[in-house]
Amino acid sequence: MAPPPDAGGRTRPVTITDIAKLTNVAASTVSRALNNPGRVNAVTRERIQAAARALNYVPNSQARALTSGRTGTIALFVSDVTNPFYFGLIRGTQHALKAASYAQLLIDTENSGELEVEMLHKMRRSLDGAILAASRLSDQALANLTDEIPLVTINRNVRGMQSVVIDTPAGIRQAIEHLASLGHHDIVYVCGPANSWPNAARWQAMRNAASRLGLTVGRVGPFPPGQPSGPAAADAVLNTTATACVVFNDLLAIGMLTRLRERGVRVPEDLSVVGCDDIFGADFCNPPLTTLTAPIERAGLVAVSMLLSRLSARSATEPVRQSVVLPTYLTVRDSTGPVPAGTRLAG
C-alpha cells in the first residue's frame, strides 16, 4: 500500500509548501485538502492529494501540534510496566489507538504518586489525553489534574471523572459463593497495597458476601502485589485457621503457590486459593489458578474510546459517557476444592 520511502540519500522532507508549489495553490488550501477535504473543490482536492501521494508527503506532527494544540498522542500511565496485569491493558489501548491513528506513549510511574503528577504535568502539552491505570493519587489531586488534561482512569472511581472500572466486587461474591458451596466457612483475604482502591473494594465485597452467607472472614497483609511477597503471604495464611483464601491478585497468589508446595501444603486438598485478574500464567501455574477473570483488554479499548469521544466532543457541554463498569466472572481451575474433611493442620 504505502510505497517504500525514497531509498536515496537524505533529502529535505516534503512540506505542504512543496505540494502547494507543485499544484499552484496556496499552502492553506493544501492543508484543507488534506485535513478538511469537504471544504475544497473536488477537482483541486484530487490534484492535491495526488501530489501529496506522489511526493510521499508525511505531515510534521510537531508543527501541527504547535498551532492546533492536538498532538495525536495519548499516554498510558501504569504503576509498573513489568506487572503482567497491564499487558492486556497495553494491548487493548494500543489497538484502539492505532485504529484511530493515535500514538501511544507508555509511562511507568513506578508506584509513585509524585512521579505520576510530575510526568502528567510535564507532558500535558505533548499529549491529547491520558489514561491512568492504578493511579496512586488522591481524589483531589486527580480532580485538579483534570483541568490540565483530559483524563480517563481505570479501576478508580472519582466523581466527575471519566472512568472504567472492573467490577471485581461482583466477582468476589461469586468466588465466596463458590467457596461456600465447597463447604468452606473460614476464609481469609490476602491484602494488596494499602493505598490501592481495588484492594479496599475487594475486601469490602468479601465482608459483605461473607456476612450474608454467615461465614467467618479475616485478612492478612497488606503485601506488595508481586510474586516475591508470596512466601510471606503464604506463611501468614497458614498462621490462620482458614481453609481457603482469596488473594488480591494472581501475581501474589502464584508466589504463594510455590511457598505452599515447599511447606508441604497441598492445594486445593489442604487449602483452596482464589486469585484475581486472570493474568498471563494463571492458566499454567501449578496448580492452575481459580481466579476472577477481568476483561482487562476490553477495559483498555473502552477507556480509549471514552477518551477519544470526549476529545471530539463539539463543546465542553456535550454529554460524554462518564463511567463504565465492566463485569467479571469466576474461572474455576484446580486451586479450589472441597473443604478438608478434618481440621487443616494449622501453624
Place this chain on the structure above:
Amino acid sequence: MAPPPDAGGRTRPVTITDIAKLTNVAASTVSRALNNPGRVNAVTRERIQAAARALNYVPNSQARALTSGRTGTIALFVSDVTNPFYFGLIRGTQHALKAASYAQLLIDTENSGELEVEMLHKMRRSLDGAILAASRLSDQALANLTDEIPLVTINRNVRGMQSVVIDTPAGIRQAIEHLASLGHHDIVYVCGPANSWPNAARWQAMRNAASRLGLTVGRVGPFPPGQPSGPAAADAVLNTTATACVVFNDLLAIGMLTRLRERGVRVPEDLSVVGCDDIFGADFCNPPLTTLTAPIERAGLVAVSMLLSRLSARSATEPVRQSVVLPTYLTVRDSTGPVPAGTRLAG
C-alpha cells in the same frame, strides 16, 4: 486562537516570553539560560532560572522540536506487545530513557514488516531515534531506514548498524551439552517463525554443537511463537524419535507442556524440554522450565545507551559502539532429566 485570559479555570501555559518579560531580558537569553547555561552571565542566569521555577515553566516540546529537530522521544518497536519476552525489554529501555529525560513511544508492529516500515517512515520526524526489537525487515530495508532515522536493532545483526544481540547460540551449546550429559543423543529443535533472525541462529548453533558431539538432530516447525502453537509443536515432537527438544522460545515451550501432560507424556521422564529466554512464567509453570536465561532488560539498557551516545556524537564520524553481544546462560530447572531407560513410546 488568541490566548483568552483565564477562561474556565484553564490557564495559558507559561512561555519563555513570560519569563523574558518578568526578568527584563530577551526571549533568546531565556532560551540560552535554560539550555546553554554556560553562555549566559551567572547572575542573569540565576535570575532567569529562578523566574522559570517560580512560574512553574514547562518547555513546549513541540515548539522546541520544530526548530531544533530534536523531539526528546524515542520509539521502541516490538513485534507483539503481548509477548512476555518484551516485558523486560520495555522495562530496560523505559528506565534508561527516563534517566536521560527521554520519553518512550511504544509501537506494536504486529509481526508485519510492512507496518514496521510504514510506522517508522511516518514517525521519523517525531522521533530522535528508534530501537527495533525483532525486526521483520530485510537487511537492505533496514540499511535504507538508517538514513532516515537513527536506529539500534536488538537480536539482529546488520553490517553498519548499531545492534545489541543476545548470544543465544552460546547458550544453545550449553543446552546441548547439558542434554548430552544426561544421555540424550537424539534431539529435535522446535522452530519459531521462518523469518526470525534468532530462529535461524539457534538452529545453526544447534546443528554445530550436535555435530561436534556426534548427536542426531532434527527439526520440526516452523510454528508461530506463542502458547497457542504449543499443542501442534508437542504433537510434532512426539512424532519423532527424539528424547529431548530445544524450543525456539519459552512461550511455545509452555504451550507444549500442557499438551504433553494431556497426552500422558511425562516431562522430563519421557521427554526433556529446553526453552529459550527465561520469560515471566518459566519458573512457575509445570514443571518449571529449563531454559536459556537472556539478559533482556540489560539489552534494553544497552540499546538505549548506544542510541543516545550516537545522538550526542559531535560529528557523524565520531566513533560509536557498533555492536554489543550479551551473554546467555543455561538455567536448569525441572523440565530436563536423564534419557529414558528404554525407548520412548513414539507416536
Place this chain on the structure above:
DNA sequence: ATGAAAGCGCTAACAA
C-alpha cells in the same frame, strides 16, 4: 554577554 530578527511547518482567522 545579550538582543533583534528570522524562521521551523502548519493551521486558522479573515478577506476576496
Place this chain on the structure above:
DNA sequence: TTGTTAGCGCTTTCAT
C-alpha cells in the same frame, strides 16, 4: 472556494 496573513513557542544566526 481559495488566497493572504498571522502567528504557535522556540532556537539560532547575526549583530551589537
